[in-house]
Amino acid sequence: xxxxxxxxxxxxxxxxxxxxxxxxxxxxxxxxxxxxxxxxxxxxxxxxxxxxxxxxxxxxxxxxxxxxxxxxxxxxxxxxxxxxxxxxxxxxxxxxxxxxxxxxxxxxxxxxx
Numbered sequence: 001x002x003x004x005x006x007x008x009x010x011x012x013x014x015x016x017x018x019x020x021x022x023x024x025x026x027x028x029x030x031x032x033x034x035x036x037x038x039x040x041x042x043x044x045x046x047x048x049x050x051x052x053x054x055x056x057x058x059x060x061x062x063x064x065x066x067x068x069x070x071x072x073x074x075x076x077x078x079x080x081x082x083x084x085x086x087x088x089x090x091x092x093x094x095x096x097x098x099x100x101x102x103x104x105x106x107x108x109x110x111x112x113x
Contacts, residue, residue: 028078
């Protein structure tokens with residue numbers, strides 16, 4: 001019986017994981033191509049003028065929750081990442097509509113010296 005419980009526990013734990021191991025490789029100022037390489041295609045994409053928000057979700061990230069990440073862009077460059085959790089079964093229908101007032105305000109300025 002102990003072996004069965006141990007195997008079941010290990011199986012359940014192997015399904016758990018967050019998007020943190022991917023988003024840690026994304027930095028402010030990175031372009032969309034890098035984000036696509038690291039994260040893949042987003043589950044949701046919303047735009048407002050030069051701003052974009054890409055949302056990612058992994059179901060069953062922990063016990064009873066889904067891990068969500070919003071990657072914010074301004075003029076095609078990453079300005080920030082926001083995280084949230086939902087407690088629905090699966091990611092379908094759990095992705096929130098973007099609140100643009102929550103977007104990080106960051107302008108990357110390049111100067112020639």
